Amino acid sequence: MMKVFLVDDDSSVRKALTRLIRSAGYDIETFASAQEFFKSKPEAAGVACLVLDVRMPGLNGLELQQALRAANVTIPIIFITGHGDIPMSVNAMKAGAVDFLPKPVRQEALLPAIEQALARASRQDAEAAELIQIERRLDTLTPREREVMALVVTGMLNKQIAYELGTVEKTIKVHRSRVMEKMQVSSFAELVRLAEKVGIPEQNRSPGTSARR
Amino acid sequence: MMKVFLVDDDSSVRKALTRLIRSAGYDIETFASAQEFFKSKPEAAGVACLVLDVRMPGLNGLELQQALRAANVTIPIIFITGHGDIPMSVNAMKAGAVDFLPKPVRQEALLPAIEQALARASRQDAEAAELIQIERRLDTLTPREREVMALVVTGMLNKQIAYELGTVEKTIKVHRSRVMEKMQVSSFAELVRLAEKVGIPEQNRSPGTSARR
DNA sequence: TCCTTTGTTGGACTAAAGTCCAATATACAG
DNA sequence: CTGTATATTGGACTTTAGTCCAACAAAGGA
Numbered sequence: 432m433m434k435v436f437l438v439d440d441d442s443s444v445r446k447a448l449t450r451l452i453r454s455a456g457y458d459i460e461t462f463a464s465a466q467e468f469f470k471s472k473p474e475a476a477g478v479a480c481l482v483l484d485v486r487m488p489g490l491n492g493l494e495l496q497q498a499l500r501a502a503n504v505t506i507p508i509i510f511i512t513g514h515g516d517i518p519m520s521v522n523a524m525k526a527g528a529v530d531f532l533p534k535p536v537r538q539e540a541l542l543p544a545i546e547q548a549l550a551r552a553s554r555q556d557a558e559a560a561e562l563i564q565i566e567r568r569l570d571t572l573t574p575r576e577r578e579v580m581a582l583v584v585t586g587m588l589n590k591q592i593a594y595e596l597g598t599v600e601k602t603i604k605v606h607r608s609r610v611m612e613k614m615q616v617s618s619f620a621e622l623v624r625l626a627e628k629v630g631i632p633e634q635n636r637s638p639g640t641s642a643r644r
Numbered sequence: 645m646m647k648v649f650l651v652d653d654d655s656s657v658r659k660a661l662t663r664l665i666r667s668a669g670y671d672i673e674t675f676a677s678a679q680e681f682f683k684s685k686p687e688a689a690g691v692a693c694l695v696l697d698v699r700m701p702g703l704n705g706l707e708l709q710q711a712l713r714a715a716n717v718t719i720p721i722i723f724i725t726g727h728g729d730i731p732m733s734v735n736a737m738k739a740g741a742v743d744f745l746p747k748p749v750r751q752e753a754l755l756p757a758i759e760q761a762l763a764r765a766s767r768q769d770a771e772a773a774e775l776i777q778i779e780r781r782l783d784t785l786t787p788r789e790r791e792v793m794a795l796v797v798t799g800m801l802n803k804q805i806a807y808e809l810g811t812v813e814k815t816i817k818v819h820r821s822r823v824m825e826k827m828q829v830s831s832f833a834e835l836v837r838l839a840e841k842v843g844i845p846e847q848n849r850s851p852g853t854s855a856r857r
Numbered sequence: 858t859c860c861t862t863t864g865t866t867g868g869a870c871t872a873a874a875g876t877c878c879a880a881t882a883t884a885c886a887g
Numbered sequence: 888c889t890g891t892a893t894a895t896t897g898g899a900c901t902t903t904a905g906t907c908c909a910a911c912a913a914a915g916g917a
Contacts, residue, residue, distance in 0.1 A: 517728055517730060517733045520733050520734050524738070531734045533730055588873070588874095598894085599895080601896055601897070602895050604873095604875065618798075618799025618800075620799030786862080788863070812866070813903090815866065817906090820904080820905085824905095
């Protein structure tokens with residue numbers, strides 16, 4: 432892991448930056464166009480960042496940034512460009528770019544940017560991995576268990592939940608215990624924190640009078 | 645509330661932008677220098693944003709941005725400049741600027757930026773107000789109660805906490821109940837969430853064997 | 858010195874939550 | 888039709904947590 436993708440239509444730039452980035456100890460993979468990169472499944476690259484030329488024939492760098500965002504690919508991007516202007520750089524940064532460097536690219540600027548981008552990628556990756564873990568557990572819950580969990584983490588008492596769901600306290604206890612087991616937590620505090628992370632009480636439960644028996 | 649501060653050493657710019665901003669329905673207050681603005685207690689301005697010229701005699705805009713950050717003043721900043729370059733704009737954005745607009749400033753660029761900046765200020769203000777509320781309650785806790793709260797929100801049982809703190813379960817119950825009361829929560833789930841917001845288990849408690857009796 | 862705050866603890870319960878073992882009822886897939 | 892997953896419930900307890908009343912000790916201030 433720790434991979435750097437480089438997308439630039441100028442082969443001499445690719446050659447020079449490849450040498451630089453490789454000598455800094457990173458894995459590097461280059462592409463001559465945004466389309467080519469986009470087809471390479473960058474979402475599966477693990478911890479990686481993207482050094483991206485702005486002006487290219489076909490899809491340009493900023494458009495690729497939008498396309499990646501639209502595809503939910505969160506790889507950190509460092510733009511490089513020979514003919515940029517302020518609005519362009521500002522837009523790129525607003526859209527989440529790590530840096531925006533004028534060409535010719537100085538290694539004292541590029542290498543720290545890459546380091547920072549990879550650090551960000553690493554955090555994002557860890558965060559995403561944790562969320563996936565949690566959602567995987569959530570997927571093992573039955574619909575009823577999910578309902579119970581959503582109410583439990585609000586702090587409601589079992590008897591209140593039972594009334595809300597039109598059943599009895601005993602049943603809630605059973606569901607609740609299965610929720611704890613399936614979510615792999617050993618304390619209620621942990622369950623609350625898990626629920627916070629995935630934003631659990633987000634389901635629009637019908638307000639007011641719900642199903643009674 | 646909803647105030648716009650404008651800092652620019654050029655009085656004709658101040659005049660023109662004041663008219664524009666006022667006509668858009670915002671309160672505006674202008675300053676001819678960064679120092680002047682800095683002395684005006686901007687941290688107490690409520691929901692507000694700052695339109696800031698980069699190049700000024702004395703403290704320049706970017707330096708003011710750093711000074712504000714150092715002073716923990718989080719007012720959103722929109723830079724305006726007549727002689728900017730890409731690295732300058734990128735640095736400003738990295739440091740959290742909302743936008744970075746070239747002069748002459750077009751109102752179609754400035755007004756949306758102000759709107760966005762004020763929206764951000766509003767969120768920050770709400771967030772800060774909530775944290776202050778919580779910390780105010782935390783301040784009413786005795787040292788011991790804080791310790792107990794920190795352990796309680798990890799999900800430990802009263803008896804475990806008692807062992808950890810070298811006392812008995814009964815004592816923990818008392819502290820715990822006072823914590824709930826002083827923090828003004830009616831459920832354990834709420835307490836856990838409050839603790840999350842202020843990052844409660846952050847105190848470096850001595851690891852391993854702690855105080856026994 | 859006297860009072861307040863803080864930290865403790867006991868007794869006596871009540872309430873809530875959790876556990877084990879069992880048993881029904883329904884819907885659905887094979 | 889039969890087995891499985893889901894949802895439900897009872898009984899019988901055990902553990903935990905919470906509540907009310909009372910009391911005591913040490914530290915610090917007024």
